[in-house]
Structure formats: C-alpha cells, structure tokens
Amino acid sequence: MHNRRKVVVVVWATLTITSVAFAQSYPTKPIRLIVPFPPGGGPDILARLISPKLTERLRQQIIVENRAGANGMIGMDLIAHATPDGYTIGVGQAGNMVVAPHTYKKISYDPLKDFAPVAVLGTYYLAVVSNSKSPFSSMSQMINWAKSNSGKLSVATNGEGGFPHFAFEQLRGMAGFSYTHVPYKGSSQVVTDVIGGQVQAGIGSYASFSVHLASGRLRLLGVTNPVRVPGAPEMPIIAETVPGYDARGWFGVIAPAATPREIVGKLNDEINRALRQPDVAEKMNAEGLIAVTESPEFFGNMIRSDFAKYGKLVREIGFRPQ
Numbered sequence: 226m227h228n229r230r231k232v233v234v235v236v237w238a239t240l241t242i243t244s245v246a247f248a249q250s251y252p253t254k255p256i257r258l259i260v261p262f263p264p265g266g267g268p269d270i271l272a273r274l275i276s277p278k279l280t281e282r283l284r285q286q287i288i289v290e291n292r293a294g295a296n297g298m299i300g301m302d303l304i305a306h307a308t309p310d311g312y313t314i315g316v317g318q319a320g321n322m323v324v325a326p327h328t329y330k331k332i333s334y335d336p337l338k339d340f341a342p343v344a345v346l347g348t349y350y351l352a353v354v355s356n357s358k359s360p361f362s363s364m365s366q367m368i369n370w371a372k373s374n375s376g377k378l379s380v381a382t383n384g385e386g387g388f389p390h391f392a393f394e395q396l397r398g399m400a401g402f403s404y405t406h407v408p409y410k411g412s413s414q415v416v417t418d419v420i421g422g423q424v425q426a427g428i429g430s431y432a433s434f435s436v437h438l439a440s441g442r443l444r445l446l447g448v449t450n451p452v453r454v455p456g457a458p459e460m461p462i463i464a465e466t467v468p469g470y471d472a473r474g475w476f477g478v479i480a481p482a483a484t485p486r487e488i489v490g491k492l493n494d495e496i497n498r499a500l501r502q503p504d505v506a507e508k509m510n511a512e513g514l515i516a517v518t519e520s521p522e523f524f525g526n527m528i529r530s531d532f533a534k535y536g537k538l539v540r541e542i543g544f545r546p547q
Contacts, residue, residue: 258478260289261292261298261316261318274505296320301322302334306339319388328546340481342528344496344524348475349514350450350513351429351431353446353447354434356420376403376404378425380427380428383409383411383412389428391472391535395538398541398542407424457510477527500516
C-alpha cells in the first residue's frame with residue numbers, strides 16, 4: 226500500500242510538471258477562435274477586436290472562424306468537443322449557454338460540464354422602446370398603463386424563447402403587469418412595426434434601435450443594465466423604476482472542459498490585458514458593449530448563476546421547450 230501511494234504521488238507530480246511546462250511553452254501554433262454566429266454581430270465584433278492583441282502578445286496567429294447555424298449551437302458543439310489543448314477556443318454567449326438549454330428539447334452540449342470558462346469579454350444591455358405616438362413615454366408610465374389596461378400592452382421581440390423575450394418576462398414578473406407578446410423572426414421587423422405602430426413597444430439590442438431613437442421615431446423607455454451605462458449616463462435604466470431588475474447579456478471566451486488550467490489562466494491574463502486597451506474599450510462602448518476583466522472563476526459563477534435564474538424563469542412562465 227505504501228509503495229502504491231508513492232507511485233500515485235510520483236505520477237501526480239509528473240503530470241503537474243508536464244502540464245506547467247506545456248502551459249509555459251503554449252502556444253506553439255495558431256489558435257482557432259470559434260464564433261458560433263455570422264460576421265457582424267456582437268460575438269464576431271469582440272473576437273476581431275481582441276484577436277490582433279492576442280496575436281501580438283502570444284506570437285501566434287489567432288484565427289477567427291465563423292461557424293454559424295442552428296442559432297449558434299453548431300459552433301458551440303464544435304467548441305465543446307474539440308481537443309482540450311488550448312488551440313480551439315470560442316466565444317460563448319448568454320443565449321446559448323444559459324437560455325437555450327432550458328428552451329430546446331435537444332441540445333448537444335452541457336454548458337455546465339462541457340466548457341472551461343476562460344474570460345468574460347463583456348456585457349451588453351437591451352433597450353425597451355415605444356413608438357412616438359404611444360400613450361406612455363417612460364418606463365413607469367408604461368408599467369402603470371399596462372396595469373390599467375390589462376393585456377392591452379403589445380410588445381415585440383425577435384422570437385419566442387429568446388433572450389429579449391425572457392428579459393421582458395422578468396420585467397413583467399417583477400413589476401406585476403400583463404402584456405401581449407408579439408414574436409418576430411428578426412430584429413428588423415421589430416423595429417419596423419414598433420415605428421409603424423403595429424405594436425406599442427419592443428425590446429432588443431440598443432444598436433438595432435439607436436438610429437431611430439436619435440431621429441425621434443422611437444422613444445427609449447429604459448435599458449436593462451442595472452446601473453447607468455458608462456459613456457451614456459443619460460440613458461434611463463429600468464432598475465431605477467423596478468429596483469433589482471438586471472437583464473444583461475454577456476459574451477465570454479470558453480474552451481473545452483479539460484483544457485489545462487494553466488493555459489486557461491494564461492489566456493485569461495492576455496484577454497483581460499487586451500480588454501483594458503483604450504482603443505478596445507472605446508470601440509466596445511460604441512457598440513453598446515461594456516468590457517469586463519475578471520477571473521475564470523468569476524465567469525464560471527456567472528454562468529451557473531444565470532443558468533439557474535433562467536431555468537427558474539422558464540418554469541415559472543410555463544414555457545415549453547421547442
């Protein structure tokens with residue numbers, strides 16, 4: 226028994242030394258950064274912002290690879306089942322990691338078991354807007370109108386079971402009003418029909434509404450960030466009307482679950498360094514993204530917390546997985 230323990234200790238020590246040595250030499254070849262969506266969206270923008278910074282620091286090419294399809298699940302599956310050696314990493318987001326597992330009957334990855342959280346890239350907020358002729362022009366007025374006109378408030382989102390839908394359901398539950406959900410297949414139709422008055426209000430990314438807010442065709446009722454947005458303190462936040470409301474989305478870098486923690490730590494350090502660069506922060510603010518520089522453990526806790534939060538919400542509203 227004594228000899229067996231000695232062998233176990235020697236094997237453990239050898240593996241630890243090998244892992245550390247591997248991390249110190251990492252990377253020795255290009256790294257694939259998988260984006261599970263088409264070019265142009267938030268995950269793609271972030272990947273292309275940090276990849277040149279990482280390439281410079283790590284002295285290996287960071288190759289951004291868009292693998293879109295099935296609402297991002299094809300790319301997520303690729304990341305989950307890649308070799309856990311640090312040479313395939315990806316950009317995960319709240320919708321795929323903490324919402325989709327509760328809204329789809331079949332999903333090929335487990336967000337809590339199949340990924341190693343590497344670094345939060347940033348959070349983003351949604352905007353609740355109304356058309357310029359609606360009977361309310363602030364969040365408190367909208368809530369009071371909805372309470373006085375039960376079920377008559379019509380609200381557009383980009384789809385049943387999506388993040389904007391659940392963000393508004395969270396608001397409904399906390400503020401205690403009712404509404405009629407009008408789901409569309411994309412953000413552009415949401416914008417068109419809120420402006421046209423076919424629906425009274427809409428919720429979606431701030432970027433999708435910003436031009437029309439500037440022109441006065443839409444009114445900004447509030448954003449889902451829990452505190453005033455850096456660089457845009459004039460934006461009203463819903464939490465000032467509904468205390469405790471927080472419906473931020475997020476993007477973060479993930480790796481396959483068994484990726485050595487030394488490599489995860491090295492990537493975390495370099496990603497956070499990139500996010501602190503003034504030019505990166507400036508571009509993120511312009512896109513409605515707020516940089517977050519935290520540890521892998523912080524990111525892991527965020528995933529678990531939001532997974533539980535949206536699971537509870539899905540059950541409470543009786544949403545049936547598709």
